Amino acid sequence: MEKLLGSLAGTVIAGFVLTVVVAVILHAIH
Amino acid sequence: MELSDFNWWSQFIRWGHIISGIMWIGHLWYFNFTQTPTMPKIPTELRPAVVRFILPEALFWFRWGAMFTLGFGLILAYMNGYLIDAIKLGIGAPSPHTKTTAIGIGMWLGTIMWFNVWFIIMPNQNKVMGVTPATPDEVNAARRTAGLASRVNTMLSIPMLYCMVFAAHYY
Numbered sequence: 001m002e003k004l005l006g007s008l009a010g011t012v013i014a015g016f017v018l019t020v021v022v023a024v025i026l027h028a029i030h
Numbered sequence: 031m032e033l034s035d036f037n038w039w040s041q042f043i044r045w046g047h048i049i050s051g052i053m054w055i056g057h058l059w060y061f062n063f064t065q066t067p068t069m070p071k072i073p074t075e076l077r078p079a080v081v082r083f084i085l086p087e088a089l090f091w092f093r094w095g096a097m098f099t100l101g102f103g104l105i106l107a108y109m110n111g112y113l114i115d116a117i118k119l120g121i122g123a124p125s126p127h128t129k130t131t132a133i134g135i136g137m138w139l140g141t142i143m144w145f146n147v148w149f150i151i152m153p154n155q156n157k158v159m160g161v162t163p164a165t166p167d168e169v170n171a172a173r174r175t176a177g178l179a180s181r182v183n184t185m186l187s188i189p190m191l192y193c194m195v196f197a198a199h200y201y
Contacts, residue, residue, distance in 0.1 A: 005181040008067060015188030022135055022189045026196065030128045 040109050047102035054095030054147075055187055057088055062184045066177065081159060089155055096147040103140065107133070129197050136193030143183045143190065150179040 004010040065084075069077065107113040112130055115123040116137055120130035154176035157164040164172060 002178060005178060005185065008062060008181075011062070011181045011185050012188070015185040018185065019189040019192045022192060023196075025135075026128055026132055029131060 036109070040106065043102050043106045043109065047099060047106055050095050050098035050102055052095075053091055054099050055191075057092035057095060058180065058183055058187060060088065061092070061180055066180075085155070086159060089152070093147055093152055096144050100140065100144045103137065107137065132193045133197035136190050136197060139186045139190035139193065143186050146179045146183050151176050151183075154179070 004014055065080065065088075069080065072080065104113065107116055112133065115130050116134035119134040119138075120126050120128075123130055153162070154172035156162040157169055157172035158176065
């Protein structure tokens with residue numbers, strides 16, 4: 001986790017991945 | 031439109047929520063996209079200018095932006111009648127709705143971020159800025175902890191904003 005967030009690019013990519021996870025959850029429950 | 035009109039006040043609170051949110055997330059992204067990556071490139075003798083003058087000012091607007099965003103957001107959710115259902119992510123709500131789940135996830139992410147600002151980032155930044163007395167080792171540890179919490183918030187801000195926009199514009 002610390003290694004991933006140690007880089008700005010890793011932070012942004014992790015943010016986008018989390019967004020996709022949330023989007024899939026919202027789509028699944030709709 | 032009457033001044034006592036509910037929708038007028040609701041819209042006013044929403045505007046306050048968004049304007050405070052821009053103040054907060056704008057500063058968060060300034061720290062993570064601009065200030066922190068630039069610090070190593072700044073000559074050592076010039077760095078105190080950032081830490082002693084720019085950082086305290088930016089942290090002031092940052093932490094109060096966070097506080098007002100949370101406050102206006104909670105008032106708005108209460109006024110719109112979905113506060114409790116959203117906290118429960120829409121689970122067990124009388125009329126379950128994807129929007130309630132979306133705003134609920136966004137609210138939880140935002141609340142975690144607000145907690146990080148006030149109870150992790152600020153106490154550690156106060157050590158870095160010398161507001162709270164600390165040994166050099168403690169200052170280094172505090173810088174690392176505050177930086178990591180700030181990166182966590184930057185990561186969470188991306189899905190948080192997705193949820194907020196999703197809930198507002200789904201239909």
